[in-house]
Amino acid sequence: MRRYRLSGQITLSMSVVAAIAVLMVFVGTFIFYTIYLTWFPPPPGPPSLLPEAPDFVLIAIFLLLGLAIAIHAALRLTRRILAPLNSLAEGARKIAAGDLTARAVPGDRSLGETAQLVDDFNAMAQRLQDAAESMASWNAAIAHELRTPLTILRGRLQGLTDGVFEPSDELFRSLLAQAENLSRLVDDLRVVTLSDSQRLDMRIEPTDLVKEVEQAVDAMRPALVAAGFTVQITTRPVTLPCDGARIRQALLAILENARRYATPGVIEIRIAAEKATLVLAVEDEGPGLSAEFAAQAFDAFARAEPSRSRQFGGSGLGLSVVRAIAEAHGGHARYRTSTRSGSVFEIVLPVGGPDPDGNGKSQASKTA
Known part of the structure; x- marks a missing residue:
């Protein structure tokens, strides 16, 4: 079925009413005067220019018929328009009363604007419900x-x-x-x-990325060595507009995650160019993440093995911090399995720094 906009529906309905009225007047007048003049022939002489009693009767009849048709058409159109709007108002009242599961019914989808309004309302209500459940x-x-x-x-x-x-x-x-x-x-x-909430404070300035990596490794080295790890840094000098302290914080979170859950061995840290980005990668020797958990590894409080988290004291926030810092820089965090069946956690950063108009906007005037 062809869908019309609401303004088109109203225009079409009124046009149909007007066309029917005109047709009724034309055909009805022809029929009325044919019958009337057959039974009541006019007197000889020139016809009167003023309307007579039969003319007023004819006008009244067609006025009433046209009014009845217009009222019928208007009521049908009104019901079609008001049905989704009433459902929308009822849904809004229920949500205001605390029932976040309330939804509106779009009704006749041929009315484009009202159906779209109801769909937008339902999408907003779903987001409110998801936010409330997430908060709980x-x-x-x-x-x-x-x-x-x-x-x-x-x-x-x-x-x-x-x-x-x-x-x-x-x-x-x-x-x-x-x-x-x-x-x-x-x-x-x-x-x-x-x-x-996109309010993470950032101090963006040209930063020696290798120096930040080395400082993070030096801070974690005693704990890593005690756990049986050695760290290998494979990179070249790189200067990038970023918040060095935040990048160091993200790298520390990845190294701490490796210390808790990875198999003791070599941890390799690499910085490589990839199109218009720089990729800071941390690779361990296993055991890696399952395919099911890898999709939610960067979600807050996500744990692949709750028993190991309790054993090693993990909170499930480390990788979500990595993701938050990467996104605040206009980049992203990702995971893949290495060729050695280990884990590779990567922080992808734009080479030009955060986009001032994007989510990861520079806030150099703020303190970290």
Whole structure:
């Protein structure tokens, strides 16, 4: 069926009503005067120029018939227009009352504008429902992640207060480690949340990317060596407009992820040009990610193996921080399997820096 715009529907309906009225007047007048003049022939002499009683009767009849047709057509068109609008209003009232599952019914889709309005409303309602569900999921996940270190801290501090634990350097280092875990978790949450709202502060300036890589590796080297890893950097001098501290933070998150979950061995870090981008890649020796999990590896609180996350203390935020920082630079993060069946995590950055008009806009005036 051919679809008309709402203005076209109204114009068409009114045109049909006018055409019917004109046709009724023409045909009806011809029939009326044929019958009337047959039974009531006019008197001899010139015809009167003023309307007579029969003429007024004829005008009244056709006026009433035309009015009836116009009312009928208007009511049909009104019902077609108001049905989706009433459904839209009812849906809006339900959503305002807290029922985010409410949806409007588009009704007659031949009315293009009203159907599109209802579709847009339903899409907005679905996004609101998804956002509410996501917020509830986030709140539950955050509460879960904060509960473990807080419980440990409270228990050990209570033990110190009650004299159950003897003060020792080892105990204080353990408490400090839990506090650092909390601090890292809060900072990761802040980065991901600000990135989602496109308010992640960036300090964009020409940066020696190799230097940032080396600083991140130096910071992680003791922990990596203790876990059985060696780091190999394969790159050439590269200067890129970016936030060096954020890039270092993303690289540290990838290295920490490798330390927790990868098979001990060689971790290779490469920087290579790819069209109009630079790719910072971190490759380990396995075991890699499953195809099912790889699609959501960069989502917040995503875990391939919850048991290993609990064992090694992962929060499921590390790779989402990597994605957030990459997108804030106008790039993206991605994963692929290496030729050695290991994992390759890549940060793809535009060579010209973030697009000032894009999502990853430069905010050099702000502090990180």
